[in-house]
Amino acid sequence: MIDLIAKAVVAGTPLLFASMGEVISERSGVLNLGIEGAFVFGAAAAFTVTVLTGNVYLGLIVSGIVGVIIGVLHGLVSVSFRGHQVVSGLALTIFGYGAASLIGKGMVGQPLPTYISAEGIWWVLILFGILFSLLLWYVIFRLKIGAMLRAVGEDPHSAEILGVNVVKVRIIATILGSFMIGIGGGWYTLGYLHIWTEGLGIGRGWISLAIVIVSGWNPILTPIFSYLFGGIEAAIWRLQLPPYNVDPYLLGILPYLITLAALTIFMATPLKRIFKPPASLGLVYYKEERTV
Amino acid sequence: MRIIFSIKRRPKPIPYSDYIVPIGSIVISLVISSFILFLSGVNPILMFDVLSSSLIDYSTLRYSIPLILCGIGLAIAYKANIWNIGSEGQILAGAVITSGLALYVIPHDLNPILSITILYIAGFICGALLGLLAGILRAKFDVNEVLSTLMLNYIMMQIVNYLVYGPWRGVREYGYPRSDIFPKNVWIPQIPRTTVHYPTLILSLVLAILMYIVLYRTKLGFEIRVAGANPEAAKYSGINLNKVILIVMFISGGLAGLAGVGEVAGIYRQLIRAERVSAGFGYTAIIVAWLGKLNPIIILLSGYFIGALISMSYKLQIISGISYGSINIVTGILLASLISLEFISRYKPVIQFIR
Numbered sequence: 155m156i157d158l159i160a161k162a163v164v165a166g167t168p169l170l171f172a173s174m175g176e177v178i179s180e181r182s183g184v185l186n187l188g189i190e191g192a193f194v195f196g197a198a199a200a201f202t203v204t205v206l207t208g209n210v211y212l213g214l215i216v217s218g219i220v221g222v223i224i225g226v227l228h229g230l231v232s233v234s235f236r237g238h239q240v241v242s243g244l245a246l247t248i249f250g251y252g253a254a255s256l257i258g259k260g261m262v263g264q265p266l267p268t269y270i271s272a273e274g275i276w277w278v279l280i281l282f283g284i285l286f287s288l289l290l291w292y293v294i295f296r297l298k299i300g301a302m303l304r305a306v307g308e309d310p311h312s313a314e315i316l317g318v319n320v321v322k323v324r325i326i327a328t329i330l331g332s333f334m335i336g337i338g339g340g341w342y343t344l345g346y347l348h349i350w351t352e353g354l355g356i357g358r359g360w361i362s363l364a365i366v367i368v369s370g371w372n373p374i375l376t377p378i379f380s381y382l383f384g385g386i387e388a389a390i391w392r393l394q395l396p397p398y399n400v401d402p403y404l405l406g407i408l409p410y411l412i413t414l415a416a417l418t419i420f421m422a423t424p425l426k427r428i429f430k431p432p433a434s435l436g437l438v439y440y441k442e443e444r445t446v
Numbered sequence: 447m448r449i450i451f452s453i454k455r456r457p458k459p460i461p462y463s464d465y466i467v468p469i470g471s472i473v474i475s476l477v478i479s480s481f482i483l484f485l486s487g488v489n490p491i492l493m494f495d496v497l498s499s500s501l502i503d504y505s506t507l508r509y510s511i512p513l514i515l516c517g518i519g520l521a522i523a524y525k526a527n528i529w530n531i532g533s534e535g536q537i538l539a540g541a542v543i544t545s546g547l548a549l550y551v552i553p554h555d556l557n558p559i560l561s562i563t564i565l566y567i568a569g570f571i572c573g574a575l576l577g578l579l580a581g582i583l584r585a586k587f588d589v590n591e592v593l594s595t596l597m598l599n600y601i602m603m604q605i606v607n608y609l610v611y612g613p614w615r616g617v618r619e620y621g622y623p624r625s626d627i628f629p630k631n632v633w634i635p636q637i638p639r640t641t642v643h644y645p646t647l648i649l650s651l652v653l654a655i656l657m658y659i660v661l662y663r664t665k666l667g668f669e670i671r672v673a674g675a676n677p678e679a680a681k682y683s684g685i686n687l688n689k690v691i692l693i694v695m696f697i698s699g700g701l702a703g704l705a706g707v708g709e710v711a712g713i714y715r716q717l718i719r720a721e722r723v724s725a726g727f728g729y730t731a732i733i734v735a736w737l738g739k740l741n742p743i744i745i746l747l748s749g750y751f752i753g754a755l756i757s758m759s760y761k762l763q764i765i766s767g768i769s770y771g772s773i774n775i776v777t778g779i780l781l782a783s784l785i786s787l788e789f790i791s792r793y794k795p796v797i798q799f800i801r
Contacts, residue, residue: 185592191778227782234451236793237785240529240592244732245785249778255771256486352769353721360596367593403608407601414597422587431590 158389160276163283166377166384167272168193168342170283172362173369173376174290175221175334180371181294182327183307183434184233187243189335190359191250192224196339197355198254201261204344208267214340221336224250225329233324236438251356261350270345283377290373303327307432310439320439338362361387364413370420370429383409450798456791463791468737471787472751475780482775488766493758496765500757504640507647508713509727510753512537512705514650516731517749518657519701521740525661526694527674532580532595533702534728535602538720539576540569540706542606545614545717548628558631562645565632565707573703574696576602581695585688591695599728606720614717625717634712643712646704651746653701658742670694702728726774730756733781752777 172193179186186192196217204213224246232242272279294300302323305313310320342355361383369375386408393400420429460466476497480490500506516533523530544565552561576598583589607623616626634643661667673680673690681687709723710716717723734752738745759773 187592231782231786235786235789237782237789240531241732241736241785242782244531244729245778245781247778248729248733248774248781250774252772252774252776252778255769256482256775259486259769259772352771357600360600363593364597401608401612403604403611406607407604410597410600410604414594414601417589417593417597418583418587421583421589436590436592 158385158392160273161388162381162385163276163280164272164346164384165388166381167279167283168338168346169358169362169365169384170287170377170380171338171341172335172359173338173365173380174287174373175331175338176363176366177290177294177331177369177371177373177376178303178334179225179328179331180366180435181307181432182303182324183310183432183437183439184228184324184328184331185239185243185436186225186228186328186331186335187240187363188224188228188246188250188332189243189363190356191247191253192221192332192335193250193339193342193359193362194254194355195224195250196220196336197343198258198261198339198350199336200340201266201343201350202257204266204268205261205264210268210270210344213344214337217336217340218333219336221332221334221339222329224336225332228332229325229328232438233321233328236440238438239436247359254355255352258350258352258354262352264350266344266348269348270341272345280377280381283380287373287377294373304432307434310434314441320441324439335359335362361409364409367420367431368413368416370425371431372429448800450800452796452798454794454796456794459791464739467787467791468739468748468784471737471780471783474783474787475776478779479776483768483772486768488762488768492766493762496761497754497758500754500761501751503754503757504637504642505760506750506753506757508641508643508753509756510749511643511646511650511708511712512727513731513734513752513756514654514746514749515646515705515708516702516728517734517738517745518650518654518742519698520731520735521738521742521745522657522661522670523694523698524735525674525740526670526690527677528581528584528691528694528698529592530577530580530595530695530698531592531732532577532598532699532728533705533731534724534726535595535599536573536576536699536702537706537709537724537728538599538602538606539699540573540703541710541717541723542602542609542706543568543572543703544632544707544710545609545625545628548632548711549614549625552629552632554629554631556631558633561632562634562711565634565711566649566704569703569707570700571703573706574700577695577697577699577702578692581692584695585691603720603724606717606723610717610719616716619716623719627716628711632711633715634708636712641713643708646708646712649704653704654742654746657697661742666693702731730777733777733784736781736784 176189199220200213200217203216231237232239302318306320306323314320365379368379390402390405394402480493484490580591580594583594584591610623614625634645636643669685734749738748759770763770
């Protein structure tokens with residue numbers, strides 16, 4: 155049992171990083187669908203750098219930088235250039251897939267010289283994860299800077315009138331969030347899987363996006379669902395063996411099905427008041443074209 | 447000293463922007479990606495050489511078929527401001543129903559034309575129902591369709607993989623994760639010595655024209671366009687927005703379902719792993735739709751061009767050993783520069799230096 159919890163925590167930690175990053179940018183009203191690209195690209199970059207330099211921490215830093223690059227591009231295209239957020243995010247995800255595939259090409263089957271052995275320190279991770287989510291919750295819901303962030307995500311026009319620089323807040327939130335997504339991707343290979351294959355990590359970014367949804371855009375709930383979905387991922391490989399014999403693919407549907415159900419329940423029931431998405435999520439902000 | 451970055455709306459979009467924007471973004475993406483490929487050891491001249499040979503190649507048509515079908519479907523949804531990104535799952539829905547019917551339902555001695563027609567209809571309906579599901583959630587509960595269609599993609603993917611690893615795994619496939627080969631009467635015929643399944647190609651051409659007419663010459667098309675351009679105005683002029691949402695999601699999903707029929711019955715002739723059936727066509731079709739300015743007729747061209755890019759990347763993989771996935775760099779940059787250029791054609795960025 156302890157062993158399973160440890161595995162769930164280790165597998166859930168990269169998802170936790172990424173989902174908390176996505177919470178930050180979505181709270182500012184920027185739907186960052188580049189999360190998948192940043193995650194996969196970050197994973198590839200971290201692995202490659204670690205193999206080439208032998209330094210895990212350098213690998214993690216580079217994955218963060220990769221995240222920042224994706225974040226800057228998304229901010230530029232969707233906030234400054236007012237491109238549609240969905241299109242911009244998907245473009246960056248497609249780009250991230252390509253970049254990961256390109257730089258990871260020579261790395262298939264390479265062993266990692268060093269890695270972060272997270273299994274032994276899982277209780278440190280869980281403690282850190284919970285503390286970090288509490289901190290993020292405090293910043294977003296109790297500090298002035300968080301109020302600013304939420305105001306921009308709910309009603310940017312009113313926020314602008316009250317003196318908030320909407321574009322600036324959105325861009326900073328996007329870059330910061332994307333940085334954490336990149337770190338999550340780096341941790342996924344360096345701290346959890348320790349291997350690289352073509353297509354590794356694909357779908358994990360979307361799982362992190364799903365965690366944001368089922369947590370109702372609230373950082374305090376993200377650790378629970380990160381460890382749950384991470385635990386499902388870790389348990390899949392054990393449960394398909396006897397005596398359980400559960401089909402891994404049927405079990406793999408669960409996270410997505412839970413998310414779809416949660417999304418519908420949040421919107422259809424009175425829970426909507428607590429768990430609804432930020433009102434301006436995904437909407438392009440036009441400052442001078444306001445129609446009252 | 448401060449730098450102020452501001453934006454002014456141009457009174458009119460820059461002249462010829464309809465042509466400059468797509469062509470400019472193609473040029474930008476090819477230049478940037480040839481530079482990136484150069485850094486990883488591929489001669490850019492080789493890339494352009496392969497690309498130009500791909501532009502007149504049968505294999506390009508083979509990739510264009512699903513891209514065009516999905517692209518038209520997405521264009522109709524995007525025109526109504528409905529962000530269906532679930533083509534990937536809708537392709538798989540079409541593929542699953544095709545495989546189920548071909549393997550277990552349609553009698554092996556049924557007339558080929560009749561059985562293939564059944565597959566097309568079933569594939570359309572199945573993809574359309576998956577799209578409709580997201581549409582109903584949106585219309586009834588205001589569930590964000592981007593998130594729901596994304597989740598449905600992965601649910602469909604897991605279902606297909608469950609089928610090919612589990613109940614439908616072929617008895618004559620030596621344990622590989624794929625179904626048995628379909629009986630010959632459901633094979634969609636190909637142009638000899640190519641992999642172009644021409645009935646689907648003709649179908650996609652006809653549907654492109656049909657959808658163009660629907661979108662620009664009918665009342666329904668007018669409602670779709672108004673609902674997308676100005677939902678407030680649409681509501682006050684008596685357009686039922688929920689009806690529009692359901693209709694566009696139905697059509698959009700159905701067209702992607704047709705692409706799924708073509709992939710499994712026209713190319714592979716068996717159900718294989720989900721990642722290989724849909725192969726990213728659902729996501730790439732978003733680029734096709736956008737490059738085609740959401741116009742079904744122009745999408746024929748953009749679908750052909752992106753098909754050539756895919757064909758190019760398969761050839762580059764064989765010639766120079768870079769991985770197939772690298773194509774995504776080109777298409778990703780293409781889409782990002784497309785929407786950036788669209789912005790610049792309508793707005794004028796002003797950078798002021800103030801002392």
